[in-house]
Amino acid sequence: MNWPFPPDETPDHVVEHETATWGPLAEAARELVDLCVMSDVDPEEVAAATADVEAAVARLRKVRRTQTLGQEHLPAGRRRPWGNPVIGLRNPIAPPLQVHSVPEGRSESDFHCGPAYEGPPGLVHGGVVALILDQVLGHAVGAKGRPGMTGTLTIVYRQGTPLGDLRVEAWVEREDGIKTWAKAQVIGPDGVTAEAEGVFILPRAIREQLA
Amino acid sequence: MNWPFPPDETPDHVVEHETATWGPLAEAARELVDLCVMSDVDPEEVAAATADVEAAVARLRKVRRTQTLGQEHLPAGRRRPWGNPVIGLRNPIAPPLQVHSVPEGRSESDFHCGPAYEGPPGLVHGGVVALILDQVLGHAVGAKGRPGMTGTLTIVYRQGTPLGDLRVEAWVEREDGIKTWAKAQVIGPDGVTAEAEGVFILPRAIREQLA
Known part of the structure; x- marks a missing residue:
């Protein structure tokens, strides 16, 4: 389930400042997320680190947004995906992926999954694989001008996906009415680890724009 | 793609101390993750919070584990899922879910997804929905004594899943040889938002134990 992310029309100097x-x-x-699962310091040091994080939380909590980043409209009604859990600049859950797309409806990203994404020992969690595939499928259909909500998503796992440096590729297969079919794969050091097919449904607002 | 998590045989007082x-x-x-996407304090406060987090990172980085938490064997060869990105006590990516399972092969969890899990505006990212469904499907097959790696995972999205309090339920549908079929659904305030079917493959090591 993904939205298109058209170019952000905020002036460059503002984007640079916020970045x-x-x-x-x-x-x-x-x-910090990585070290929460990988640090092996003694309990006193963990307690001191916890106090440091709590100090940061106390500072950041002083002013809370009333809308999520996804709900915020930018100039010209555009949105900026900084809160997205796969690609978001501001979201520590996101590795983050840098996704490159072309208008033919192809998207790709070279990315890294560390220990915080582990499912089976030494392997990326199968659900994290699904999360990344869904996101990049969404980019491919968006790039083709066929953005949409995910209708169905099917993942076939070929082999375990090792933690480390990985690649994901997605492409539009075909279009029919309000539906767009796209495929994607995750590639590890020993080849394709998982394949996905997604069916994306054009949102009504965009159907009306296209009509 | 999930592993069974049999009971941890570490002595209670050790688990309590580590917890x-x-x-x-x-x-x-x-x-902190939540505030990275929801805080709206001024840049000076963000810089001070960043310094606090960097101080925590410097402390935790002093000793790094040589193996991931998933690779670590506990007494009697058991594992503890504290690094898991859906249920892990030590993983800030995990909401975390508390999953309750019964040996008939049913698992369920009431959980909360805040703004850091947002995909479309105000809605949980479809890939996060898939991540949670995969995890809880894995619990259901594991509870039935049919643990396995995910072979295929199919998600049908019925409606957007709103950020907030949610529920997930999974159950084993049938078994045949090394394969186990299980279904799951995510339920929001307006009913079922997504349905999943997973096919899980018994790992060779477990097939040999069962034989």
């Missing part, structure tokens, strides 16, 4: 403000926080938080 | 050590850190980190 410089929130990017380093999310990057530090990603390191 | 008391790492649980509060992960809980603070979950609040």
